[in-house]
Amino acid sequence: MSAAVATERTAKERVRRTRSRGRNELDPLRVSQMAAHEYDLDPACISLVCPSCRTWVPINRPNGQPGRTRLVPHHTDKAGTADPVVCKGGSHRRVIIDVEIERWRQRLEEGAAETNGRRSNRVTRKPKVAVAPAVMQILSPLLDAKAVLKMYEAHTKGCATCAPSGRDRCTDGGRLAHLVAHKQRTEPAHRAALTIEEELAEQREQGQWLLRDLQWASTADSVRRADIQRVHDALVAMLKPLSPEKAKSPRLTDWERADVMSTITMLAMKVEQLSR
Known part of the structure; x- marks a missing residue:
């Protein structure tokens, strides 16, 4: 009887979670609602432009659970600035990546093709003024x-x-x-x-x-x-x-x-x- 009671009183093993003091109560950022040039879904460095300070910021755990995908804490100033200020509006903000990588690449290629079509490489020379006849x-x-x-x-x-x-x-x-x-x-x-x-x-x-x-x-x-x-x-x-x-x-x-x-x-x- 004592063994059964001891078994029931033993605490079960819980799933360990990362405890972070940095919290951001703003609504999560949806990548699909941002412009194609304001985020980068390249697996080497998935990042986006912070809406608060307009700085490129990496995304923490982009392939993890939706609640854990957040913006990395960052500063509003350039790197190497003395006494930098932390971006409170964008740090630890949740991010929802709801855009496929292939679709993002296709949008970039279409935009680059359209931009190249608008830029003309032809040199327009000034017309030579004809000499007036006698x-x-x-x-x-x-x-x-x-x-x-x-x-x-x-x-x-x-x-x-x-x-x-x-x-x-x-x-x-x-x-x-x-x-x-x-x-x-x-x-x-x-x-x-x-x-x-x-x-x-x-x-x-x-x-x-x-x-x-x-x-x-x-x-x-x-x-x-x-x-x-x-x-x-x-x-x-x-x-x-x-x-x-x-x-x-x-x-x-x-x-x-x-x-x-x-x-x-x-x-x-x-x-x-x-x-x-």
């Missing part, structure tokens, strides 16, 4: 050899530098002389090219007219028959009021009868013309 270069396509020669002669008469002999010339005189020589050398070929182009344009226009005539000839018979039928229907409509069956209808006045007869005569002439 007045002679602008007028060259608009003038022929005779007009350029007249301009050169007028310049030679009014310029004190340009000699009539052509040995001494100013800048404008030299350009005009060069332009005269260029026009005289290229004018025949340019005129020949213009002549050929005008002939081709005329032949093209003639071909279009010929094609139009052929298309009209292919449909002329059907159009003529339609016109004749239209005039015939108009004649029938005009003759109906004059038929004997319409004796009870109101009689036409002399002016109305004359108008009807002139219209009938015109339609008859039109039918005769279309029937030829």
Whole structure:
């Protein structure tokens, strides 16, 4: 009897728990509610950004029981600072890791791909400013050899530098002389090219007219028959009021009868013309 009582009074072995004085009564942090760049689920160093001091802090026992997963006690200042201050709002705060590592890695890869797409590696160079053409270069396509020669002669008469002999010339005189020589050398070929182009344009226009005539000839018979039928229907409509069956209808006045007869005569002439 004494042995049984002794057995009942013996204390059972209890599960040993870690007793820690550091307690944090704030709500636990859920990793799924944080931005992807504010936590790191790499097994080498699982950590996150403390919401209180914005410092990267390791997570204690990330693979343990949910109640034991907490933020490591940390300081709000940088490492090596004299008399650091402990972060009371974030130290020992519970953490709930409810994000899969593969999903986290996928979000990081998608964000990196999107960021790389926004950054362009192409170098945009400034466009080179084109040199403005000279007045002679602008007028060259608009003038022929005779007009350029007249301009050169007028310049030679009014310029004190340009000699009539052509040995001494100013800048404008030299350009005009060069332009005269260029026009005289290229004018025949340019005129020949213009002549050929005008002939081709005329032949093209003639071909279009010929094609139009052929298309009209292919449909002329059907159009003529339609016109004749239209005039015939108009004649029938005009003759109906004059038929004997319409004796009870109101009689036409002399002016109305004359108008009807002139219209009938015109339609008859039109039918005769279309029937030829």
